[in-house]
Amino acid sequence: MSRLANHNEHGFSLVTILAMIVALSIMTSIALEVITPALEEQRRVETIRELQEIGNAIAGDYALGGAMSGADFGYVGDVGSMPSSLASLQTNPGGYSTWNGPYILDEFTEATNESITDGWGTSFSYAGGITVSSTGSGSSISYTLVKSTTDLLNCGFSGTAEGANRVKPGTSAGNIIAIVTYPNGVGGFKSDTTSVNSLGVFSFASGIPIGIRSVMIKDTIATDSASSIVRLLPRSAPSNTDIGTLRLSTTNY
Numbered sequence: 001m002s003r004l005a006n007h008n009e010h011g012f013s014l015v016t017i018l019a020m021i022v023a024l025s026i027m028t029s030i031a032l033e034v035i036t037p038a039l040e041e042q043r044r045v046e047t048i049r050e051l052q053e054i055g056n057a058i059a060g061d062y063a064l065g066g067a068m069s070g071a072d073f074g075y076v077g078d079v080g081s082m083p084s085s086l087a088s089l090q091t092n093p094g095g096y097s098t099w100n101g102p103y104i105l106d107e108f109t110e111a112t113n114e115s116i117t118d119g120w121g122t123s124f125s126y127a128g129g130i131t132v133s134s135t136g137s138g139s140s141i142s143y144t145l146v147k148s149t150t151d152l153l154n155c156g157f158s159g160t161a162e163g164a165n166r167v168k169p170g171t172s173a174g175n176i177i178a179i180v181t182y183p184n185g186v187g188g189f190k191s192d193t194t195s196v197n198s199l200g201v202f203s204f205a206s207g208i209p210i211g212i213r214s215v216m217i218k219d220t221i222a223t224d225s226a227s228s229i230v231r232l233l234p235r236s237a238p239s240n241t242d243i244g245t246l247r248l249s250t251t252n253y
Helices: 002-059 074-079 170-175
Strands: 131-134 141-144 155-162 176-183 189-195 201-208 211-219 224-232 242-247
Touching: 002 074, 002 131, 002 141, 074 211, 155 176, 155 211, 155 224, 170 176, 176 201, 189 201, 211 242, 224 242
Parallel strands: 155 242
Antiparallel strands: 131 141, 155 201, 176 189, 176 211, 211 224
């Protein structure tokens, strides 16, 4: 009788264990059905956030400080060209003196390239243009910075020059030039020059990348000059970006 009782107790415990395993399997299956969509949504939200951060790293975040008080212009603002790859946001692509990165950082030092990897662990796709994409979900999630690279690389502005006596240059306008300096896209700087009309008006129609640019007016005869800066946001043009009046310090007209 004792041996039979022990056998029955042993058999009952096995049945109980098997029932528990089945129940746990069912509960796990149900939990996965609930958790998996939530995880996918979390990865999607994380990926969209990272795409926006990469966009800011490339072309800046103009909400920082407002349009006229020290906005961040990203890689394009410093270098004057689009990055050839996302790696250029993390390491200097060629000893560029104008590069001021890294423009994007991994959240953890041990997570190499985490900042350029989507929520599914797949590297973002970028070919040097205005669109960054994620394909880790099995479909494409894209972020477009602007309508065209022209919006970032082909800006312009206008301004006015006058003498120390607040008089426009008139017939002396031929002596005055306006100069703007900006990054040349390959690690250095370049300058463009334009003339000033009799009313002191000058204009740089296009060809300047977004960013904070130095501007000078110079009277080549009187060897007098005045300097200022212009903040060029995407799609800046002479019609909507007037830096105001630059006044020569000693020369009168």
